[in-house]
Amino acid sequence: MKKIFYILLIGVLTLNWGCDDDAFLNRPPTNILTDAQIWNSEEQVLSVLGDLYNRYVDIATFKTINDIPGWTTIGDFNEAFWSEAGRYNAFQNSGWDVRSWAAWDYGYIREMNLFIQKCTAAEKLDPGVKARFLAEARFLRASYYFELVKRMGGVPLILEPLTYDFSGDPSYLQHPRAKESEIYDFVISEAEAIKADLPANVGEKSRATRAAALAMEARAALYAASIAKYGTNTPSVALPGGEVGIPASMAQGYYTKALAAAKAIIDGSVGAYALYTKKPDLSENFASIFYDKANNPEVIFVEDYKLQSGKVHYFTGWNQPRYGAEEEEGGRINPSLNFVEAFEKLDNTFAPIPTVNAAGTPVYYDNQVDIFAGRDARLAGTVMLPGTTFKGRAVDIWAGFQLGNGTVVSGDDRGAQKTLPGKTVPEQVVGFDGPIDGFEFTAQTGFYLRKYLDPVVGSGQRGVNSEVWLVRYRFAEVLLNAAEAAFHLGQLPVAAEYMNIVRARAGLVTPLKAADINFDRIVHERRVELAFEGHYLYDMKRWRIAHQIMDGNAISQAELSKDLGKATKRNTQPYGLWSYKIYNPGSPTNGKWIYKVTKLSRVTGADRFQLGNYYSYISDDVVNNNPKIVRNPNH
Amino acid sequence: MKVTVQLLTIFLLGFVMLSCSKDNFTDPKSTLTGQIVYNGEPIGVEFNQVRLQLWQPGFGKLAPIDAPVDQDGSYSALLFNGNYKLVVPSGRGPFRTIQQDASKKDTLYVALSGNQTLDVEVQPYYMIRNASFNGGEGKVAASLKLEKIIIGVNAKDVESVSLFINKTNFVSRATNIGVVDLNAADLKDLNSISLTVNVPALVPAQDYVFGRVGVKIKDVEDMVFSPVQKIDL
Numbered sequence: 104m105k106k107i108f109y110i111l112l113i114g115v116l117t118l119n120w121g122c123d124d125d126a127f128l129n130r131p132p133t134n135i136l137t138d139a140q141i142w143n144s145e146e147q148v149l150s151v152l153g154d155l156y157n158r159y160v161d162i163a164t165f166k167t168i169n170d171i172p173g174w175t176t177i178g179d180f181n182e183a184f185w186s187e188a189g190r191y192n193a194f195q196n197s198g199w200d201v202r203s204w205a206a207w208d209y210g211y212i213r214e215m216n217l218f219i220q221k222c223t224a225a226e227k228l229d230p231g232v233k234a235r236f237l238a239e240a241r242f243l244r245a246s247y248y249f250e251l252v253k254r255m256g257g258v259p260l261i262l263e264p265l266t267y268d269f270s271g272d273p274s275y276l277q278h279p280r281a282k283e284s285e286i287y288d289f290v291i292s293e294a295e296a297i298k299a300d301l302p303a304n305v306g307e308k309s310r311a312t313r314a315a316a317l318a319m320e321a322r323a324a325l326y327a328a329s330i331a332k333y334g335t336n337t338p339s340v341a342l343p344g345g346e347v348g349i350p351a352s353m354a355q356g357y358y359t360k361a362l363a364a365a366k367a368i369i370d371g372s373v374g375a376y377a378l379y380t381k382k383p384d385l386s387e388n389f390a391s392i393f394y395d396k397a398n399n400p401e402v403i404f405v406e407d408y409k410l411q412s413g414k415v416h417y418f419t420g421w422n423q424p425r426y427g428a429e430e431e432e433g434g435r436i437n438p439s440l441n442f443v444e445a446f447e448k449l450d451n452t453f454a455p456i457p458t459v460n461a462a463g464t465p466v467y468y469d470n471q472v473d474i475f476a477g478r479d480a481r482l483a484g485t486v487m488l489p490g491t492t493f494k495g496r497a498v499d500i501w502a503g504f505q506l507g508n509g510t511v512v513s514g515d516d517r518g519a520q521k522t523l524p525g526k527t528v529p530e531q532v533v534g535f536d537g538p539i540d541g542f543e544f545t546a547q548t549g550f551y552l553r554k555y556l557d558p559v560v561g562s563g564q565r566g567v568n569s570e571v572w573l574v575r576y577r578f579a580e581v582l583l584n585a586a587e588a589a590f591h592l593g594q595l596p597v598a599a600e601y602m603n604i605v606r607a608r609a610g611l612v613t614p615l616k617a618a619d620i621n622f623d624r625i626v627h628e629r630r631v632e633l634a635f636e637g638h639y640l641y642d643m644k645r646w647r648i649a650h651q652i653m654d655g656n657a658i659s660q661a662e663l664s665k666d667l668g669k670a671t672k673r674n675t676q677p678y679g680l681w682s683y684k685i686y687n688p689g690s691p692t693n694g695k696w697i698y699k700v701t702k703l704s705r706v707t708g709a710d711r712f713q714l715g716n717y718y719s720y721i722s723d724d725v726v727n728n729n730p731k732i733v734r735n736p737n738h
Numbered sequence: 739m740k741v742t743v744q745l746l747t748i749f750l751l752g753f754v755m756l757s758c759s760k761d762n763f764t765d766p767k768s769t770l771t772g773q774i775v776y777n778g779e780p781i782g783v784e785f786n787q788v789r790l791q792l793w794q795p796g797f798g799k800l801a802p803i804d805a806p807v808d809q810d811g812s813y814s815a816l817l818f819n820g821n822y823k824l825v826v827p828s829g830r831g832p833f834r835t836i837q838q839d840a841s842k843k844d845t846l847y848v849a850l851s852g853n854q855t856l857d858v859e860v861q862p863y864y865m866i867r868n869a870s871f872n873g874g875e876g877k878v879a880a881s882l883k884l885e886k887i888i889i890g891v892n893a894k895d896v897e898s899v900s901l902f903i904n905k906t907n908f909v910s911r912a913t914n915i916g917v918v919d920l921n922a923a924d925l926k927d928l929n930s931i932s933l934t935v936n937v938p939a940l941v942p943a944q945d946y947v948f949g950r951v952g953v954k955i956k957d958v959e960d961m962v963f964s965p966v967q968k969i970d971l
Binding site for chain 2: 197337338339650654655656657708709711713714715723724726727736737738
């Protein structure tokens, strides 16, 4: 029996001999594409490029990166309070770690360099298409170097894929940091070099266009110029080798370049870009810039999203009004009163939100929203005010009843009920959207965010999500960049002209005169126009005013509403504005609304922007691996 | 057969136990303590803001061990015995470090074996002298004298002088219940500066506060402070 078994076994093994090794072992892999397969086909190259586009780095993003949800990157720096139970500590600490915002992804740069190297060598691509691919890759690489220089200062400028030869001596791969100005020069020169190969097409938003390259150039030149000009205010934020800090003498040249690049977009030579003015209601019009994706003439370059494609985001779900929300959450970004008060009145003056009159007695309003009347239309377009609607439903934001004797009746749950004096039936005494101090997802400051919120049904639902795009460059910013550059070049009428175009769209139709333009005006205009779009941090940094705005001192209620238009106005803690309904039967004020400025109990810290925050900490790993790297100042 | 398996098990177990003690280090036991001083006098700073860095070369990749400086200028670090380099990160602290010689620069070399006290001598821009506090009638008054230590090319101006009060003895820019600033323009005489701050309603009530004065120096991030003092109201 055993013998037969062995004979059979030998027989089977012998027969197996007949296998063809070459054919069996050398099958093409089904999960890897070879270089030849990719670089001979336009579609494949485009998909590689798509991956590079997807890895574009933004300071304010919809994506959750390293467990940091995107909404926190959009609503940071006390422009908003965070209504989520686990995140109050952001308002209880005293600032930011010097490692915050650090970026050093040379893996990404290597892959872009590889793309450029291999695409240049590819032979079977159509020359026009190939030139565009190359220009796009160089645009992305310049964008990432721009992002690095904003966060880290000058970095090693690597334009070739580096390869280690395993000789045991990696020193030939160690490159020192370039000067900060050299990185900005690189971004500017790349933009100039590639713009001819990019299409001038207003309809193309998610791929690089000629306008996107010029917008990047204008922004980069403006950043470099302001670092050169205002760097003198912080002499200790500089390195002797120029890795951080740009000489003041270079400011003029950069401002000139910024203005020229911005003007090329404004005069229409790269496509008919214009401000978005499709809707008659100015606030709704402003909000629509961010969700109207059909023939939007304002938007230049975006990160696009598409429903049912896998590339969607949950920003609306994170921040939708909690009352009637499509999930049991929302309302996380609560814009602060500090930010709301920054919006001007229609006569171009600054004034606090009028909660009390000159004599100090409360002002009574018939409707909740009346207190915000006569202000910059961008306020209601950026912030969801009490008494306004979202997706056709009114937000229910009110803190309670105030009785005739001044006592407040409120509840500690959304829409809580209590019996008012003189009544027998309990009724609702606080809004379903709060504000309730320390109750997550309610409008704890009295406001919700409107910018970037998607009004489409289902946008706040986890299974559906939103396809609103993230705007990276838009025409209004180009105008403001041009205005700022013109202002610093002494061309005040030009600056006023560009500013007034942006302001008129917001309903501020009284034009500013050339003499009205000053540094505070420039700073203020960018703060309100470009809020929650990732500009605030970089703007404060390049003007070197971040350490003055966030100086670590708590804000008192008295100073909150002072010096509203000042560039260096303190902004270390978010404040709230709570509305109360008057319950005083028989009195003429019964049923009217009053407002009270509120400091939230969860806000206990005051932020201080350290000089070491101007440029992020270069990690010890990087310095250990490359001793030529100089550390950033104040670390 | 059975005996072999049992023996093997015991053998393996013994081996596992043995390796446990092999790959554990003893914890660091030596404490390095000290204060930031000028001529032996401690320099007060804000808590958790100024820090010293200890570097220990010779073990491959370098990373600093941070030693934060407390309000009274003291620091401490729990370390292994060995040779360390002690530095103040550039630009931190309301003072300049003292250059010892060309090769060492401002680095202090510490050979640590057992507990050790090491005061770090620095040159502050200003020293607060004779700070005295008086409380009463819902107010706290302070008077002080400012001595300019660094003169010449490295001298820096005062930006503002501030009086801070708080309910606990952590008194700083970030944690206070009352502050009053005196800007440089209003400073007439550095030898006699007085400030008064109102004490807000304290909840729960207490009949004392803690106070200290701080000086902000132009283009210097960290402020120099007087010692924290308990003030009866």
